[in-house]
Amino acid sequence: MRVIISGGGTGGHIYPAITIANEVAKLAGNCEILFVGTKHGLEADIVPKEGFPFATIEVRGLERRLSWKNVRTLFATIGSVWHAAQIIKKFKPDVVIGTGGYVCGPVLLAASLLKIPTIIQEQNVIPGVxxxxxxxxxxxxxLGYQEAADYFSCRSEKITITGNPIRPEVMSASRESGVAELSLDPDKLTVLVVGGSRGARSINNAMFGVYRYFSNNQRIQILHVTGQSEYNSIVDNIKQSGIEISSGGNIIIKPYLYNMPVALASADVAVFRAGAVGLAELTARGIPAILIPYPYAAENHQEFNARALEKQGAAIVIADKELTDAKLIEALEILLDHPEVLSNMAKKSKELGRPQAAQAIARLAISLKETLI
Known part of the structure; x- marks a missing residue:
């Protein structure tokens, strides 16, 4: 089986694509996979390191308003479709899969025009342009979310609810190994605070009051991943503010975690943004969450992602503009003081999880190929 996968720009599009690729290779047996992206996106660095062949096209994203730049981009896209078609004709794929990002546009369009079976994977409740x-x-x-189906004006038989692909390590990591690797106390509830790989300033700022309130608390431990760019200023501010966190030993601050799966395996509660991949990992593990959606995400899609979990009882949502240390402390106390609430949220989160999403998408791709045989 020969498969082209396209997705790029951010890790949220690239890592799911890699997970799908590995699952297709596992299920299809004899399989050749080619990634198509741009030379400027993160995919140009990440994909070759994962051992996959990589081809590039020149393409730019559209602005979300009328502009002369969009007119120029549309003309450039015509050339991108032609270039993508040449790659497709040379590789001769059985199926082409897109996982998001503007690079998918020319690749999937060219494949469709060439009558090659195609799949797009939409991660968010609000689909991208x-x-x-x-x-x-x-x-x-x-689709990653059932709710996203309402935003597509196509035949319902085109749509399959698969969930969003997650790395297999997310499910294979154990709490015991996580606690040991991160030097955590196995007898305390663990609160994992992550604002994304680059951190989230609003969450980081709210954490100062949380540090002060929960320092030396014997019930919980907090593992706060600040992001590389924020770490030094947070540590300096802690010292200047006179907040004592070292004596209690229940607050751990790190700039970055290379092994996030073990942190997720150790977590009893998560404080997160609401990116689709992060939420897929949380629900696969059944972790109750306090979600602070990134307010500048395209089409405000993180807000809709978060509300979908809140509606099902798996999360508490705090709008970024309303986030304060007091609100975050209040939300944490609700969960810590009411074990039945925490347990029910964990159950609801687990019910939403789709740890086999990558396998479902891989099987969908294989089935498309088989319909042509």
Whole structure:
């Protein structure tokens, strides 16, 4: 089986693509996979390191308003479709899969015009512009959320609810190994605070009051991943503010975690943004969450992602503009003081989890190929 996978720009598009690729290779047996991205995106660095062949096209994203730049981009896209078509004709894939990012547009459009089976994977409740356009051309749409189906004006038989792909390590990591690796106390509830790989300033600022309130608390321990760029200023501010966190030993602050799966395995509560991949990992592990959606995400999609979990009883949502240390402390206390609430949220989160999403998408790709045999 020969498969082209396209997705890029951010890790949120690239890592799911890699997870799908590995699952296709495992299920299909004899399989050749080619990634198509841009030379400027993160995919140009990440994909070759994962051992996959990588081809590039020149393409730019559209602005979300009328502009002359968009006119120029549309003309450039015509050339990108032609270039993508040449790559496709040379590789001769059985299926082409797109996981998001504007690079998918020319690749999936070219494949569709060449009558090659195509799949797009939409991670968020609010679909991106590229995927909305592509939905009219592709054969199948794999959705991370049921709610996203309402935003596609295509035949319902095109749509499959698969969930969002997660790394297999997220499920294989054990609490025992996580506690040991991160030097945590196995008898305390662990609160994992992560604002994304670069951190989240609003969450980091709110944590100062949380440090002060929970320092020396014997019930919980807090593992706060600040992001590399924020770490030094947070440590300096802690010293200047006279907040004592070292004596209690229940507050751990790190700039970055390379092994996030073990942190997730150790967590009893998570304080997170609401990116689709992060939420997929939380629900796969059944972790109750306090979500602070990133307010500047395209189409405010993180807010909709977060509210979908809140509606099902798996999360508490605090709007970024309303976030304060007092609100975060209050939300944490609700969960810590009411074990039945925490337990029920964990159950609801687990019910939403789809740890086999990558396998479902891989099987969908294989089934598309088999319909042509």
């Amino acid at each position: 590229t995927n909305k356009i592509l939905s009219r051309f592709v054969d199948k749409i794999a």
